[in-house]
Amino acid sequence: MSAEWGKISSKEILAAVKGRLVSGDPHARFSGFNSDSRSTVRGELFWALKGDRFDGHDFVSRTVLRGASGVVVQEGFQVSLENPSPTVIIAVNDTLRALGDLAAWWRRQHATKVVALTGSSGKTTTKEMTAAILQMGGETLKNPGNHNNLIGLPVTLLKLEKTHQRAVLEMGMNHKGEIARLTEIANPDVAAILNVGTAHLEGLGNIDGVAEAKTEMMEKLSPEAKIVLNGDDKVLMKHAARFNRDVITFGLAEGNNIRGTHIKNRGSDGMGFDLTFDGNTWPVNLGVSGTHNVKNALAAAAIGLCLNEPPEQIVKGLGVFQGIKGRFQSIPLEKNILLIDDTYNANPSALKAALDSAVPLVHKEGRFIVGLGDMLELGEAAVSAHREAGGRVAASGASWFFAMGSHANDMKKGAIAEGMPSNRIIIAETHDDLTTRMIQEIEPRDTIFLKGSRMMQFEKISEGLQRHFGFQ
Ligand code: ADP
Numbered sequence: 001m002s003a004e005w006g007k008i009s010s011k012e013i014l015a016a017v018k019g020r021l022v023s024g025d026p027h028a029r030f031s032g033f034n035s036d037s038r039s040t041v042r043g044e045l046f047w048a049l050k051g052d053r054f055d056g057h058d059f060v061s062r063t064v065l066r067g068a069s070g071v072v073v074q075e076g077f078q079v080s081l082e083n084p085s086p087t088v089i090i091a092v093n094d095t096l097r098a099l100g101d102l103a104a105w106w107r108r109q110h111a112t113k114v115v116a117l118t119g120s121s122g123k124t125t126t127k128e129m130t131a132a133i134l135q136m137g138g139e140t141l142k143n144p145g146n147h148n149n150l151i152g153l154p155v156t157l158l159k160l161e162k163t164h165q166r167a168v169l170e171m172g173m174n175h176k177g178e179i180a181r182l183t184e185i186a187n188p189d190v191a192a193i194l195n196v197g198t199a200h201l202e203g204l205g206n207i208d209g210v211a212e213a214k215t216e217m218m219e220k221l222s223p224e225a226k227i228v229l230n231g232d233d234k235v236l237m238k239h240a241a242r243f244n245r246d247v248i249t250f251g252l253a254e255g256n257n258i259r260g261t262h263i264k265n266r267g268s269d270g271m272g273f274d275l276t277f278d279g280n281t282w283p284v285n286l287g288v289s290g291t292h293n294v295k296n297a298l299a300a301a302a303i304g305l306c307l308n309e310p311p312e313q314i315v316k317g318l319g320v321f322q323g324i325k326g327r328f329q330s331i332p333l334e335k336n337i338l339l340i341d342d343t344y345n346a347n348p349s350a351l352k353a354a355l356d357s358a359v360p361l362v363h364k365e366g367r368f369i370v371g372l373g374d375m376l377e378l379g380e381a382a383v384s385a386h387r388e389a390g391g392r393v394a395a396s397g398a399s400w401f402f403a404m405g406s407h408a409n410d411m412k413k414g415a416i417a418e419g420m421p422s423n424r425i426i427i428a429e430t431h432d433d434l435t436t437r438m439i440q441e442i443e444p445r446d447t448i449f450l451k452g453s454r455m456m457q458f459e460k461i462s463e464g465l466q467r468h469f470g471f472q
Pocket of ligand 1: 120122195
């Protein structure tokens, strides 16, 4: 039982996606799968997908010229091939839907244990922590970066080979129904929901909308699947209760099945905590900072325990994990300056968690300097969320606040309302402007915290500071 590129034929693909063979050999085989026309090579099956900016259908002929052995296109699309070609053409009603169907079929041809995790914050970090644990016990597939949507997740699953003992997949969403569909495709053996927060409010209204969308996962799980939930997240637990299923909880509060206690903040050396499970305790050393990362580690440990990983291996795997670029990375710079680069992404709950984690890292003889970019996709809540963000910066005790983006002024207003002097708040127009003005204010032993949505590209500021100050 194993689907393998090079072995499966058009016929099997047609059956899996309920497609129609427009032309070509039903017994043709493909060396691999590709949905990117630029990297399609001879022998592959090219899948035409419609993205925000490009439509793969525009590149079908080009991939055939590059030697694609087959193409999958939307029903009704005319593939114009200049010469009679041996290429297989498969037509489907919806190429995105069909991609999910193929991935779902592919996954079911493998005995691999699949882990899926979702949540408003911490998905990529927890996925990497989980993979660090599972890799110690056998070959593990994981989605690259944050390829966690209806394209990234199926494409990852199509990389599943029989040597993979496990797969760890994160699931993201920005609208209702997406998590349900992703769960249907991945059919996880272990499913985890990390938290529900105010990310992606645009399509979902409020936090209950987010909770409902995240818990769609539970609706689609097989009855044997194990469910891991953040027991400290009241909104999540309330929404999860309607499914009436056994769950394994993790968290810091008493009563959770997998619990973290005695948390020690070791500054830029990371965190220490005690992992408690079934009446036993194991000390854990995490190479990353922040209480939020202790929670992510507890989720990863809970997933590992569901897959019967020995606790010693879980502790070791968590110790190996060294963080991901731009996710609350503590970077010691010259002159005892500490840069906390959290520029990968931002939403209101992640910002709160990150500020709470950053403040204890501030040197007692130094100051706290914050640089924030806009948080995107907040819909109607955008103005109030940015005001609140500014308020949080003021409440954190920051000495300087640099803001950039179309909501910079809202952040400034929020900070002033919480008592921050306006001459300590600087609105910058460009990355260079922000970096230069920040450098002018930074003194030895200061701690700088940077965060913004992905599109704000705040890593440019982080890189600028690193270039200017150099590493300790
Ligand atoms: P995601 O993949 O869900 O976007 P990441 O793991 O990439 O999450 O982390 C993005 C940012 O979210 C981090 O830099 C950190 O600021 C914040 N974060 C991470 N884990 C948590 C958590 N458990 N709770 C709240 N915020 C978190």
